[in-house]
Amino acid sequence: MCEVLRGEDLLRQKFLRYLAQTSNEPMGVVVERAEGCWIYSKDGRRYLDFISGIAVTNIGHRHPDVVKAIHEQAERYLHAMVYGEFIQDVQVLLAEKLVAIVQDAYKRASGRESDWELQYYPTNSGTEANEGALKLARKFTGRKKFVAFKNSFHGDTMGSLSVTGREVYRQPFQPLLADVEFLPFGDVNSLERIDEKVAAVICEPIQGEAGIIVPPDDFLPALRKRCDEVGALLILDEVQTGFGRTGKWFAFEHWNIVPDVLTVGKALGGGMPLGGFLAQREVMKVFSENPPLCHVTTFGGHPLNCASALAALEVMERENLPQRSAITGEKLKTKLQQLARKFPQIVEVRGKGLMIGVEFETKEETQAFVRNCLEMGLIVGGTLHTEKVVRIAPPLIISDEEIDWAVSVMAEVMETSTI
Numbered sequence: 364m365c366e367v368l369r370g371e372d373l374l375r376q377k378f379l380r381y382l383a384q385t386s387n388e389p390m391g392v393v394v395e396r397a398e399g400c401w402i403y404s405k406d407g408r409r410y411l412d413f414i415s416g417i418a419v420t421n422i423g424h425r426h427p428d429v430v431k432a433i434h435e436q437a438e439r440y441l442h443a444m445v446y447g448e449f450i451q452d453v454q455v456l457l458a459e460k461l462v463a464i465v466q467d468a469y470k471r472a473s474g475r476e477s478d479w480e481l482q483y484y485p486t487n488s489g490t491e492a493n494e495g496a497l498k499l500a501r502k503f504t505g506r507k508k509f510v511a512f513k514n515s516f517h518g519d520t521m522g523s524l525s526v527t528g529r530e531v532y533r534q535p536f537q538p539l540l541a542d543v544e545f546l547p548f549g550d551v552n553s554l555e556r557i558d559e560k561v562a563a564v565i566c567e568p569i570q571g572e573a574g575i576i577v578p579p580d581d582f583l584p585a586l587r588k589r590c591d592e593v594g595a596l597l598i599l600d601e602v603q604t605g606f607g608r609t610g611k612w613f614a615f616e617h618w619n620i621v622p623d624v625l626t627v628g629k630a631l632g633g634g635m636p637l638g639g640f641l642a643q644r645e646v647m648k649v650f651s652e653n654p655p656l657c658h659v660t661t662f663g664g665h666p667l668n669c670a671s672a673l674a675a676l677e678v679m680e681r682e683n684l685p686q687r688s689a690i691t692g693e694k695l696k697t698k699l700q701q702l703a704r705k706f707p708q709i710v711e712v713r714g715k716g717l718m719i720g721v722e723f724e725t726k727e728e729t730q731a732f733v734r735n736c737l738e739m740g741l742i743v744g745g746t747l748h749t750e751k752v753v754r755i756a757p758p759l760i761i762s763d764e765e766i767d768w769a770v771s772v773m774a775e776v777m778e779t780s781t782i
């Protein structure tokens with residue numbers, strides 16, 4: 364009568380009972396441990412992680428340097444004071460390293476060596492990074508309006524949702540910020556709508572949740588030019604595209620433009636929650652005066668997360684992960700394109716580096732593909748704003764053998780598909 368529940372079944376029941384759910388169909392892997400590119404479940408199975416916890420574990424799960432840094436920091440101090448008051452060595456060292464990496468990218472992309480005096484404001488998440496960037500733009504320019512792009516995703520807090528361009532996710536939470544105009548992503552002609560009333564334009568250089576949409580090559584340079592013409596700040600949201608994901612440190616480097624404000628998150632923390640935004644010192648200054656303390660955070664830049672992030676950035680640098688992502692991404696894309704030629708259900712394979720989208724003909728084919736891959740031990744996923752794109756975003760340390768195994772699983776899933 365009374366069914367004996369195995370450990371993982373009981374956990375699944377409690378997960379559904381006690382944790383607020385975000386959908387009716389959670390993927391439901393019961394995690395036991397994770398290492399490198401693999402996640403191990405409590406029932407003894409292992410899964411190749413081909414989405415990196417959505418573009419987070421760029422250096423793989425539980426990198427030993429990260430684990431060591433977290434341990435060492437935990438032995439010294441955890442929360443000591445809200446951000447901005449005390450001098451916490453690990454926070455300072457992380458800021459120095461991050462600014463150096465971002466400034467190098469700005470120099471490469473702009474061709475200008477000496478103009479940079481960037482500062483970093485740490486946050487707990489990507490959405491808070493965008494909130495901060497939007498507030499910074501309003502205060503710096505004294506203007507109110509924002510321009511964003513259709514099908515963008517910038518996060519789920521009220522400000523970030525206000526610049527997120529998908530009606531179905533906005534509608535239940537109206538009224539959002541009033542002064543936001545959405546333009547078609549990739550359309551140069553529509554950029555003339557950006558005028559002197561605009562405080563900032565916020566843009567993902569490659570749209571992630573829209574289904575891995577790479578804009579035409581003239582789009583971002585034209586956007587940069589238009590922002591300069593009207594004095595609007597350009598906020599580039601690299602929460603998903605940053606830290607080597609697209610085959611460069613930052614995606615803006617593909618088009619040789621630089622933003623006024625760069626927002627980051629996800630992979631920065633090496634598996635711990637850390638985001639933030641970077642801007643020139645003269646811009647960032649407006650947060651420290653008139654009135655002082657007008658943008659503060661208790662936990663942003665937590666020492667444990669900074670220690671983890673510092674170790675993660677060192678790994679990315681030492682192992683040259685952006686370049687590795689470019690090389691591995693090309694190989695993977697070629698293999699996926701071969702698959703697409705064989706199976707007409709696959710409409711397109713696109714993306715840069717290891718940020719790849721595989722577009723299917725129908726929603727049903729897409730869902731079945733994701734489900735069947737998971738069944739065979741390969742974790743892929745969808746993207747938020749479309750039901751026809753499979754997201755491929757493995758850790759940047761993925762090996763050729765792991766890629767080959769993943770592609771063989773995908774081929775088998777396609778061969779045996781009944782849809």
Ligand code: PLP
Nearest residue numbers: 488489490516517518602603628
């Ligand atoms: N911006 C982009 C481009 C994202 O992809 C995401 C998350 O997927 C966010 C912002 C929000 O980040 P978070 O979930 O850390 O708040």
